[in-house]
Amino acid sequence: MVSAPVPSVGPSHKATSPPSLSPPFPAPESPPTPSGCPAAVGASVCPAAAAASNGVRLSVSRGPSNHPDTMYTTLPTSGSPFGPAAARPGLHVWRVEKLRPVEVPERTWGVFFSGDAYLVLHNGPEERAHLHLWMGRDSSQDEQGACALLSTQLNALLGERPVTHREVQGNESDLFMQYFPHGVTYQDGGVASAFKPPRPSTSPGHxxxxxxxxxxxxxxxxxxxxxxxxxxxxxxxxxxxxxxxxxxxxxxxxxxxxxxxxxxxxxxxxxxxxxxxxxxxxxxxxxxxxxxxxxxxxxxxxxxxxxxxxxxxNARAAVLYKVSDATGHMDLTQVAASSPFSQSLLCSDDCFVLDNGAGGKVYVWKGRKANEQERQAALRVAEEVITRMGHSPRTQVEILPQGHETPLFKQFFTSWK
Structure with missing residues (x-):
């Protein structure tokens, strides 16, 4: 078993130039496609994933518990800062202010301060929802951490339905841009800063x-x-x-x-x-x-x-990891070294990371029976994979609850039922 401890993902950790990918991430031969584990079922142990594991592991240590953006901060079970209006159809936008969500008036939708973090929620038809975490390039680690934790609260309020996306300023997804038909405008500074001349984004809505x-x-x-x-x-x-x-x-x-x-x-x-x-x-x-x-x-x-x-x-474009906190650390164990994957590797009790950083995106699949800490850690784990694997900081992150997979995620599997 090759273990690679990773620096703490608490507020004091900042990404620097990525370390060598070997030895932490050797490139073993692709394991044979397993069978015998029903796809995304609630078994306590996934035989297919266990059999496919080739021992490559990424260990993500716990962040300090006295900071709001540690992945293990306990979330309150009552008193959600989001009201029932968050479940209504349509678009909702919140800015993170003093670690709390503040609703943005509709007349200013599409204006984003580079020093702030935002939550953008779109509740579509047939209970389809997309939640976007927009991080300004100058936003603080506290604001980014609070935004991540608030997203877990909002997810819980909505029954874990939303597909979650991390948006990087200047490299927003086209789905995000479609919410703002007139484009987005960047403002320097944060919410308390003086108003600065806008810089319009040229990203299209197609x-x-x-x-x-x-x-x-x-x-x-x-x-x-x-x-x-x-x-x-x-x-x-x-x-x-x-x-x-x-x-x-x-x-x-x-x-x-x-x-x-x-x-x-x-x-x-x-x-x-x-x-x-x-x-x-x-x-x-x-x-x-x-x-x-x-x-x-x-x-x-x-x-x-x-x-x-x-x-x-394309065959080497993606790697599949299983997420587990059974050891007291958030471990990623490689399940398959290259795509296409078998859907039977995904089991409801766990979360999985599909690393397609070479294609500009990292996915996290959340099994419906995965524990709360693994769910809270989804975004942090994806960001750690981006850093450790040397992917561009502009790499997009998409977090998919079981049953709400997108066509682009499904294409990495031999078949999808």
């Missing part, structure tokens, strides 16, 4: 995915521009009410099929089946596509060699 590969086909989010395109791949342009699947003249049949499947999954799971799905051939771009992307330039060609390289990198 999304673009590239679908690439032959055997290990993967969809990755790309910049919303023609410069992201080539004629050898398929792309999904998500315009909200319309999903355009653009097929390059040189794309392969598997990419075309996978792109249509993913677009249909986005339509059915995120748009209640009401979005229009349209297949677009190279050279037949509709006006709405050109309106978003501008005039189409001459695009570079793709190649089979690039697909082969993508197959190899």
């Amino acid at each position: 999304r673009l995915y590239q679908v690439k590969g032959r055997r290990n086909i993967r969809a990755s989010e790309r910049d919303l521009a023609w410069s992201s395109f080539n004629t050898g791949d398929c792309f999904i342009l998500d315009l909200g009410e319309t999903l355009l699947v653009w097929c390059g003249s040189g794309c392969n049949a598997l990419e075309r099929s996978r792109a249509q499947e993913l677009a249909a999954a986005i339509r059915d799971s995120e748009r209640r089946g009401r979005a229009r799905l349209e297949i677009v051939a190279d050279g037949e771009e509709p006006p709405e596509m050109l309106q978003v992307l501008g005039p189409k330039p001459t695009l570079p060609e793709g190649s089979p060699e690039e697909d082969a390289v993508a197959d190899q990198s």
Whole structure:
């Protein structure tokens, strides 16, 4: 068993240049895909995950208990700072002030102070909800820690339904940007600071995915521009009410099929089946596509060699870890060294980290029977993985409660039931 103690994740810990990934994270051979553990069931021990574990462990020590942002701070069981209005449909925005949530008036939605932290909640139809933790680049560790703990209280109030996202200033997710159709504005300083001239964000409210590969086909989010395109791949342009699947003249049949499947999954799971799905051939771009992307330039060609390289990198793109505090520390034990994974590895009694930092995102899957401390630690553990693995600090974090998995998370598994 290789153990790698990690510095405390309390307030005094600040990320520096990441240490060498070996020995803490050697790259062992991928274990065989296990069987025999029912997917996401409430067994006290998950045989498949236990059998797959190859001994690679990340140990996250407890933070000091006298700080508000330690992952083990006890949350009050009554007197939630969020009122019943938080459960109403629609958008809600709170700013963290003196470690408490203060509702932001609707007239100032989209204005964010760089020295503050915010909670943005969207309660959608059919009990779908997304909770975003927006951390200003100049916000204090106390504010960031309080924001994380307040998110656990809000999650509890909403029955652990929301998918939780960590948003980084200047690299917000497109889902977050869609809540603010006129864009977001950054203000210098914090809530008590003088008003400074705004800096508008240019992030759009649409999304673009590239679908690439032959055997290990993967969809990755790309910049919303023609410069992201080539004629050898398929792309999904998500315009909200319309999903355009653009097929390059040189794309392969598997990419075309996978792109249509993913677009249909986005339509059915995120748009209640009401979005229009349209297949677009190279050279037949509709006006709405050109309106978003501008005039189409001459695009570079793709190649089979690039697909082969993508197959190899896609297979190594993600690592799956099991989270446990059974030893008194928050341990991450590697369950599978490369994707695709078997869904049977996910068991309801535990939380799991799917590290796709190479693709710009780290996921935490929360089993419905995982204990409170593991649930509270989800964001901290994801941030520690980002630091220890040397991923960009702009890496996005998505925390998924069991039963509310997104299509982009599911694509890392061989099949999903």
